[in-house]
Amino acid sequence: MDPHRVKxxxxxxxxxxxxxxxxxxxxxxxxxxxxxxxxxDNQYRSGRVYARADNPAFDQAEAVLTxxxxxxxxxxxxxxxxAATAVFQALDPGDHVLAxxxxxxSLRNWLMNFATRWGLKVEFIDMTDPAAVQAxxxxxxxxxxxxxxxxxxxxxxxxxxxxxxxxxxAGARVAVDSTVPTPVLTRPLALGADLVMHAATKYLNGHSDxxxxxxxxxxxxxxxxxxxxxxxxxxxxxxxxxAWLLLRGMRTLHLRVRAASRSAQAIAEHFNGHTxxxxxLYPGLASAPGHSVAARQMHGGFSGMLSLRVKAGPQGGxxxxxxxAAHVQLWKxxxxxxxxxxxxxxxxxxxxxxxxxxxxxxxxxxxxEDVGDLIADLEQALVRARRGDAPAxxx
Ligand SMILES: Cc1ncc(COP(=O)(O)O)c(C=O)c1O
Numbered sequence: 001m002d003p004h005r006v007k008x009x010x011x012x013x014x015x016x017x018x019x020x021x022x023x024x025x026x027x028x029x030x031x032x033x034x035x036x037x038x039x040x041d042n043q044y045r046s047g048r049v050y051a052r053a054d055n056p057a058f059d060q061a062e063a064v065l066t067x068x069x070x071x072x073x074x075x076x077x078x079x080x081x082x083a084a085t086a087v088f089q090a091l092d093p094g095d096h097v098l099a100x101x102x103x104x105x106s107l108r109n110w111l112m113n114f115a116t117r118w119g120l121k122v123e124f125i126d127m128t129d130p131a132a133v134q135a136x137x138x139x140x141x142x143x144x145x146x147x148x149x150x151x152x153x154x155x156x157x158x159x160x161x162x163x164x165x166x167x168x169x170a171g172a173r174v175a176v177d178s179t180v181p182t183p184v185l186t187r188p189l190a191l192g193a194d195l196v197m198h199a200a201t202k203y204l205n206g207h208s209d210x211x212x213x214x215x216x217x218x219x220x221x222x223x224x225x226x227x228x229x230x231x232x233x234x235x236x237x238x239x240x241x242x243a244w245l246l247l248r249g250m251r252t253l254h255l256r257v258r259a260a261s262r263s264a265q266a267i268a269e270h271f272n273g274h275t276x277x278x279x280x281l282y283p284g285l286a287s288a289p290g291h292s293v294a295a296r297q298m299h300g301g302f303s304g305m306l307s308l309r310v311k312a313g314p315q316g317g318x319x320x321x322x323x324x325a326a327h328v329q330l331w332k333x334x335x336x337x338x339x340x341x342x343x344x345x346x347x348x349x350x351x352x353x354x355x356x357x358x359x360x361x362x363x364x365x366x367x368x369e370d371v372g373d374l375i376a377d378l379e380q381a382l383v384r385a386r387r388g389d390a391p392a393x394x395x
Contacts, residue, residue, distance in 0.1 A: 003067040008183065009254045011067045015247055018060050030244045031057045053232035057240035061247040062214075065204070068183040068253075069196050071216040073224065075231055076243055080179060080199025082236035083213030085110060087144065087175050087195060089234070090226040093119025095143040098136055098167075100127035100158065102151045104177065104199075105351040112354075127151075128290060130162045139170040147193070148177040149186075150294065153307055153347045153363045154356060155281050157290025160297055164192030173223065179203070180305050180337070184257040185298045189218045202338030203304075205249035206256050210242045256340070256368065261301025263371040267364070268306050270375050276382040278317065278360060282306035304366040305337055307347070308378075309358060313386055317360025322346050325362055326391035327381035330373055337365035342374055 001010070001017030018028055033056075036048040048054035062074040077083035084107050088097065099111055101124045111122045126132045127147055137145070145167040149158040164174045175195040176188035182203045188196045198204055200212040217224045231237060261284075268282035283294035284302030294302055310321040325333055331344040343365040347357040357363075366374065384391075 008068055011064060012250050012253050015060055015251060016064050016067060028057075028060050028244065028247065030240050031055070032240050051240075052235050052237055053228070055237065055240060055243070057243045058238075061243050061250065064247065064250055065183075065198075065214055065216055068250075069178075069189055069216040070187055071189050071196065071218055072220050074214055074216040075228065076200070076238055076246070077213035077215065077231060078236045078238050079211045080104075080177075080197070080201055080213040081106060081110070083197050083199075083215050084177065085115075086227055086230045086234070086236060087146075087197065087215065088115050088120060089230050090223060091120060091143050094121065096121045096123065096138050096141040097144045097146065098127070098133065098142060098172075099124050099146045100148055100151055100156075101125065102127075102154050102156050102356050103146070103148045104152045104179075105355060107177075127158045127163065128156050130159060130166060133163050133166050137166055137170040137172065142167070142170050142172040145172050145174050146177070147174065147188075148180075149297075150180055150283050150290070150303060150305065152180075152305075153351075153361060155283055155288075155290075155303075155305060155307060157283050157288075157294045159293045160186075160188050160191040160193055164194075168192070180303045181298055182253060182257050182303075184254050185261065185301055185303060189216065191297060194218050194223075200246055201336070203257055203260075204253065204338075205246050206253065206338060206340065207245075207249055208336060208339035208341065210238075210245050212238050212242055212246055257304070258301055259368055260304025260338075260366045263368075263374065264304045264306050264364075264366040265302060266371050267366060267375060267378070271308055271378070274382075276311050276320075276386055278309040278311045280306065280308055281361075306364050306366070307357075308362045308364065309360045310362060310382070310385070312360065313388070317358070318346075318348070320385055321360045321362050322349070323385035323388075323391065324378075324381045327384040327389065328377055329380075330369065330377040331364070331381075337363075339365070340368045342367040342369055 034051045058076045065074040125136045173194040176193045179199040196216040198214045265284045271277045272280045313320040347363040
């Protein structure tokens with residue numbers, strides 16, 4: 001299949017048209033070999049030596065993701081965190097890095113507690129404001145600008161093209177955590193980013209049954225070679241079966257992301273202005289601060305992720321939010337996102353000290369259930385929380 005002649009939906013559905021030369025099978029086998037045969041003349045003509053660096057089980061998933069992101073190459077990692085931290089580990093101690101104040105909390109913790117001890121100068125800024133990026137960037141010293149858009153858990157929006165222009169003028173690379181929009185809704189490389197990162201655990205796989213990460217590069221430059229070394233030497237790789245599962249999950253990516261986005265939009269509109277809801281945070285709402293930028297750089301929807309701030313009851317907003325989550329019957333109380341099942345969580349309980357999440361905030365990952373069922377379940381949970389009903393006890 002020529003990825004330049006067909007639409008992304010066709011690339012994903014057929015995993016780039018893969019057919020096994022020998023058996024004519026239309027899905028790839030799972031290679032589990034950890035090592036590869038050396039030729040008698042001491043060469044490795046296969047190009048593969050050892051699976052920590054060269055696992056053929058990754059090839060097709062990496063090729064599909066490269067095509068969907070319109071990049072030059074992709075690499076799978078053991079997790080989203082392994083992919084993200086590899087980017088920072090490929091920098092040099094002393095390098096200056098800009099990261100958003102609102103971002104995936106575990107990576108923010110790692111940047112604050114590990115990367116800084118390792119010598120990176122990490123500065124957290126309001127990445128949604130190009131003027132703040134312009135003021136913080138240090139020409140020659142800033143080596144990386146990290147973007148997440150829409151960003152966990154407030155779903156703030158960063159203008160990728162404007163930020164990349166400022167970063168590039170200062171000589172910095174731009175990496176975008178595009179886990180939430182996926183290539184279905186946003187193509188960061190086309191907007192000027194140098195690297196795209198995914199927690200493939202989420203929408204790319206889509207079934208809450210594996211942990212994986214990925215990076216995609218716009219060009220195979222010296223930094224990409226360093227990233228390959230980081231992966232091979234630290235061993236941040238995933239198993240073959242997980243790579244195969246990911247490839248299977250990606251075949252339905254477009255259908256899943258579009259359906260989740262449609263439902264999230266309907267849920268956001270339904271609860272916006274609702275008597276029991278203080279605020280709905282979702283870039284698809286015309287009133288959202290990042291809506292106009294999101295409308296420009298997201299195509300076909302605003303993702304399946306949104307947050308509700310629950311109106312304070314007699315015990316306050318935090319108690320009302322926790323009580324609402326306690327009363328859901330269809331939504332699952334669990335962390336993570338991007339699966340077929342809808343998830344709800346009281347986010348500040350997860351993130352702990354230093355979280356930008358208000359204590360009345362519930363983060364919602366909208367899955368593939370009937371949207372009317374999802375709305376009805378949230379409605380009854382809000383009513384029960386307001387009445388102060390006792391939640392069902394765990395079995
Ligand atoms: C936006 C985002 N980035 C990165 C990660 C980290 O991915 P993983 O859990 O696969 O390490 C997550 C996980 O929740 C995430 O939501």
